[in-house]
Amino acid sequence: MKKYIGLFMFILTLGCADLERYPLNSIGAPQFWATGDDAILGINGVYNVLADNQMYREFMKHTDAIADNAYSQYSFNYYLEISEGRGFDASSVWPSNIWKKSYEGIVRANEVILNVPAITMDETLKARVIGEAKFLRALFYFHLTNLYGNVPLVITEQTIEESLVPRDPKSAVLGQIFDDLEAAAASLPEAYGSSEMGRATKGAALALKARVHLYNKEYAEAIAASNEVASLGYDLLPTANFGDMFLPSQENNSTESIFEVQFLGNTGTSGVGSSFNSSSGAIPAFGAGSYFPIEEFVDFFEEGDIRKDATVLSDGQVFAGIEFSGVRTPTGFAVIKGVIPDEMVTGDGDANFVVIRFAEVLLTIAEAENELNGPTATAYQAINKIRNRAGLENLPEGLSQEELRAAIKRERRVELAFEGHHYFDLLRYGAEDLKEAMESVQSVPSHERVFDEKLLMWPVPQAEININPNLLPQNPNW
């Protein structure tokens, strides 16, 4: 009997299992933020959010289809509903997606800003990483407050209980954005070596600051920031290179480009390549695409504007060696800005998304100058530079402030089309402009856009209100 019990006790010791198991592909959170390498991993993880579908990979270019530049065919991705002004509400996908994705970027940036200072590492690099995080946090908050107005300002780490905060006034959010951008401009380099190309620069921080001031009608500050950008040596590319600016061949050029979201195709990793080719419909092999320039927008280009053929593909135009037939798309046109003229580039392409370029800075100067001082020579000079590059004549002399304002709006629409500006411009211009833009769209069958005052802001996502009722009250009329 004893020998059997001994035998079984022996077998038992062989059979025990270890219940302490940890993930085999992730680092435990307490062990992270220990070295300079962790700081780099952490900041890269913030950039990762920029390249997401719900940020610059898909959403930003489709905002032109929410505005009156284009039409989005498919209702299930909700651009169509937002553009029509109905069939979407606080429960819809996009209001929720953008809210969540923005906070994803913000919290990742917060983690860098809160944890990196304690790491023992090269101090210059440390300052740069924190500067990058502040630039990115400002960019995410900027999108957020443009769409939702007042939003919770989160800059510290929270527990689930602490996360049930009310919304902060937009002015507080803007204050944080300016603080972050000033700190970023002070610590970021003007340029990077080739292996770091694509990180945020001093120019990017200043140019974004100029944009936020412009949106906030702080014209003197917008001009000052823009001039600082100009002083860093940025300039427009020549006319011949206008279309190339959005293609891999001119990627990250230091003359006009100020900040680009980086993409790379054919890596075997999903989500790091851009989707211009697959969503444009310009190349027949990839189906119909998901957003199409509308006739009213195409007609908006002045005669002789070289930007038209570099932005929009029209019937009979040859692209990638194939003659485009307008019947292939619902509007008869296709977007080609950023589309690589190669029918072998399928889903994931190398083309970057140009977020900020010098042309925008010039338009900011023109607009801010006109608002602040009227149609001055400075304003004329800035806008004419853009027009001349596009192969157009100077604007006629002697326009009123009102007339120049209209001219600048027109110029922004065509110069910056499909770069994620026009919809946000309409929101900041106000109800009258948004109404006019929505009602101008007549050429698409079964497609009617109906303006409502509430459309100037998006609703706070219902799902977030359900979790955190302190987010109430909802934005007006939603």
Place this chain on the structure above:
Amino acid sequence: MKKLMTVFMFLLMATFSFAQDVTIKGKVLDGDSGEPLPGANILVKGTVRGTVTDVDGNYVINADKNSTLVFSFVGYQTVEEVVGNRSTIDVTLAGEQLGEVVVVAYGTQKKSDLTGAIGTLSTEDIGSQSVTSAANALSGRVSGVQLIQGSGQPGNDNPTIQIRGIGTVRTSAGSQTDDSAPLVLVDGVQSTLNDVHPNDIESFSVLKDAASAAIYGARAANGVILVTTKRGKSGKAKVNFDSYIAFQSPTTTPKMLSSYDFARLKNEAQTNVGLNEMYTAEELELFKNGGDSRYYSGPTLFDQGYVNGAPLQNYYLSVNGGTENTKYLFSVGYQDQEGIVIETNSKRYNFRSNIDSKISEKVRAGFNISGSLTDSNEPNYSGYGVTQLVRDMIRRTPLNPMTYDNGYVSAGNAALVGRTATGIHPIGLAKYGGNNNTKYYRATPNVYLEVEPVKDLVFKANGSVYVQDRKQSQFRSKMTVSDGVNVFSSNGLGSLLESDLLSTTSTFEMTGRYQKSIGKSHLSGLIGYTSQSFRQDYLAASNQGYNSNLLTELDAATLNPSVSGSASEWALESLFGRVNYDYEGIYLAEMNVRYDGSSRFGANNRYGVFPSFSLGWNLAKEEFMKDLSDINEFKFRGSWGQLGNQNIGNYSSVSTINLDQPYVFGNSLVSGGAAIAMANPNVRWETTETTDIGLDAVLFDYKLSLTADYYVRKSKNVLLSPPISATLGNLSPPVQNQGEVENRGYELSLNYYGMAGDEFEYSISANWSHNDNKVLKLDSEFLSANKVLTKEGYPINSFYGHRIIGIFQSDAEAQNSEKYGVQPAGSAASAGDYIYEDTDGNGIVDAADRVIIGNPNIRNTYGMTWTANYKGFNFRVLFQGVLGRDVENGVYGTDGLRGIENLTERYLDRWTPENPDTDVSRVATNYKYNTSLFVGPALSNAILDASYLRMKHIEFGYAFPNELTQNIGLSNLRVYVSGQNLLTFTKFVDGFDPEDAQTFNNVNDSYPQAKSFTMGLNVSF
């Protein structure tokens, strides 16, 4: 096939001859009923010589005068008789355990002593149903077991099994398989039902209530299925050979519009919204009657993509036998199945070796090993699999031919630019676009050692490893295609993805059991320890630039190479015990307890205790009942118990930084890191508590048996992840313990056995199960995929969306509808549009008007079997049905010609001014308000009742008489024909199989179910 026939013929001709001293004949009788006992073993003691009684209990054996014959039968006391000078020896075996014996956790029990709710199925009850997956045999035969057959694809046709409904909220809409699946143990080893050859199975036991499953603790919350495989019986080698061939066809085929009807309706869809017609009258004529090969006028894609009469062959050979001390069973199986969708097939090879040996009086040991290889193919459909093909056969614009006159597969159509699909023709892509091959290698070695140091005290140690390796090779061919004019390259660059997923589950188990009788009381107990560890390793590599379809290895191309890999682990450690007590078999009691520890929980809450109790009262054995001769058995039983659930993912309690957050700098990929999930170190076991009361009765001279159960199954501290504020960084929410889910239902099964005359036997069995699912407590409701709602007071995963209450008959009514409220389309609404109900009555139809429009949980399942035997003839039929289950009929085929995707023939009955009395909307280009695509994918017209009644199996067989078969050296020869799924009664949407219907299938892409006709043969000698 030829090879196997040779083996078969060889075995057939092999003769077994022995020294012949005396021929002894006799009959073995059941001591209780006095009936003959077929299948009893007779062994000449100390030899391998043995035989088995025939159906009439008769046997014939040759033995030496001085030898001893051993008569045995499972459940009866063994009898030994010295031969002497006798030539006839009749034996009566007394029931050691009267009546049916049931496999229970860690042992067996007499059915009359059971106090828990256990459903059993012996393979004899399955007959000759040609099931390709063992799980399918349970369908309609065991109450309380629900099967959802998601796919009929060869090698991938394992149904989702649920026992007594869904008990956990974590079952998401997309993956209903994982968290609600029962634990499957094959001979005590955790495994799956897809790698056991159906012929190897002796019996199934389904442990339904907490009391019978509690001893398995943490893994048993969704029920347990115990599979017992056949084992060797002592005696001379017995060879069984089974084979069948079946011809399979789809049960039903989606009916899509022909090219002519499509073009006609598309023109209507255009003019309905003020656009020009898309196809000219001449083109319509070409689609209708042919005449120009660029304008397709043939049958629909399903005629080319579905296969009728696809063969399925199955061969199974087993040999079993042994001496008194060592018994063996060896088996091999081979199955070759062609799919009912083109370019799909699967082959399966199985083997099993079960060896049990008595090493000494006190020590027994055994070694079992089983294994299988499944080798399946499906088309590589532009990187996807066969379901994408099914999807495209539904939605693809039907206007292009498969190939043009220039011989190339079509992609687009130069004659119809902008008016037809641009992609590669679905059938051409399936045939020439490449191949996905999946191989599963599985092996389960299992050893045990059993020691009985003193009588009735047994220690057992058991170790096993379940190894599964999935190797996939996905080759996507570069194709040369044409639009009728231009010839160009398509379908990518030529790519290959190879992957390997190795999973290993090691289990170690040790038990000790003891039993003792004191007076009229009988006591037995079991204690045990078990540990289990799991590891999974994944490795994948891909290359592009394959120019030849003949070179399909990784090193044959070098463009864009990529590798990836991952691994994960979990472990479980437990102590358990059981005590059974009975007094004269009248009063029964059982108690189980299990103490479980799991690596998936944080150190704070790693261990859980799961107790259960059950009681039984065998009323029929009471003195005062003895006179009621119509009541043979009558037992009340009741049980209560708790079980645990650890299905929370492997690392929910650990907070980590995910390093798969890449970005691009300087045109090369760099790594990034970020927290993507919030951890909850305090997460603990979810507990499922089941109360069950039941009744087992056997009446009228054992002719009628009845089992009834009523149960309440409550899951508490349900493991779920309520959403957290996005301001925490859009992290996936931590698993928390909250919420309560209830399943409440009853099960009834009846079995009647009768004789008419001396030789006509028949039986009727029927079972019915009812289950109601309800979320009792949930802090915040969940809406997933914008259509599946889990909310307090409602069934889990209820369909949520707009209710359609009719069709507008005039534009004026549609646009100024005071009665129905402002419709979503506003002023664009038109005659022929659906009327959406303004459920909140505020005059505007919007997202707030969505309501619960369907319950996907199965409410009732039932099955009926009839059998009849006359002389050698047998007949068997099984009907199986579901009553009350809603499923989604997907968006494809129903989008009202918004774009140029095809529709089902239902739209031939669409609304037009001439056809106002219909429930199908008008067709309209670019118009989304009549489709599921508006605001959310659920509309009441897409949520359909998938109730059905189906003749699952019907069989006619003939066994040749023994006198004949013995002449050719066979103990049994039987031939049969059978049919599967030959008849179906349902109101489900025409062309789609209600059993196949995945609950949440937004795109209608299920691989079809097969109906089949089978011819088979069983031989044994």
